[in-house]
Each structure stands twice: as C-alpha cells, then as structure tokens.
Amino acid sequence: MSNPEKTGPQQVERIQGRFPPGRSGNPKGRPPGSGKTALLRARLLEGCPEVVEMLIERAREGDVQAARIILDKVLPNLKPEATGVSLPLLDQGSLSDRGESVLGLLASAEIGPEQASKLLSVLVGVARLHEVTELAKRIEVLETTQKRPLPA
Incomplete structure (x- = not known):
C-alpha cells in the first residue's frame, strides 16, 4: 500500500487523507480563474452596461418583460410580515x-x-x-x- 522508503510531508498527507489548509493537492495545476467560466464572466461584464441600458430603454418604451427583469433584480419579493395577536x-x-x-x-x-x-x-x-x-x-x-x- 504505502512505500516505506517514501517519507515526507506528501506521504504523511496521503496517509491522513487531507492536505493542510491553504495547500493545493496539485500545486502545478491550472491556476484559478483561467477556465472557460472566467472567460465567459469577463465577456459578460464587458457588455453588461449596454445590456442594462437597453433593458431600461425598453422598459421606458413599455416592454413589460424588460421592466419585470429590472424589478426582479432590483426589488426583492415581499415576504409576509407577522403581526402581533392576542390569543x-x-x-x-x-x-x-x-x-x-x-x-x-x-x-x-x-x-x-x-x-x-x-x-x-x-x-x-x-x-x-x-x-x-x-x-x-x-x-x-x-x-x-x-x-x-x-x-x-
């Protein structure tokens, strides 16, 4: 199972089954934020102001769906408030x-x-x-x- 000749921090970590906090199990792996998701998020952020302006303009022109999108993101849904009762x-x-x-x-x-x-x-x-x-x-x-x- 374990090689007695291999000793050191990595062997100990494998025996315990966990890596210490802040230390990667694959330090030479892909750096965080370099995947397709990060690229997509960056592209979305670039075009976001124009999309928001377009939604606002369409909402002003009477587009109900555009107004709904804006309101759903800006105003949270109202939750019922409990009132005091005498029982x-x-x-x-x-x-x-x-x-x-x-x-x-x-x-x-x-x-x-x-x-x-x-x-x-x-x-x-x-x-x-x-x-x-x-x-x-x-x-x-x-x-x-x-x-x-x-x-x-």
Missing part, C-alpha cells in the same frame, strides 16, 4: 386543548396558516420543555429513593 384561548387547558384552539382559530380564519404553524411549533417546544422537566423530576426521585446518584 386568550391559549392560556387555558392542556397543551392538546391549546393546539385544538389554534386549529379552531385557523378554521374560522381568525389567523392565517403561517401564524397557526408558528403557534403550533411553539406549543411543541413547550411540550418538550414539560417532558424534560418531568424526566428531571423522576430522575431526582429515583436518586433519592436509591440513596446514591446514578452515573452521568
């Missing part, structure tokens, strides 16, 4: 009752699907916290009844 129903009952309340609010269109999803995710997190707290209490009871701590 007194979520202060009562068990976690499953609260989850059903969220589904009821969704069904009656008082909240949207995104808000309902977020509220249900919060309830899942609360349920996990309850589980962890309950497990910690049970472990504490077991340790005190056995009068010796369980190994960590």
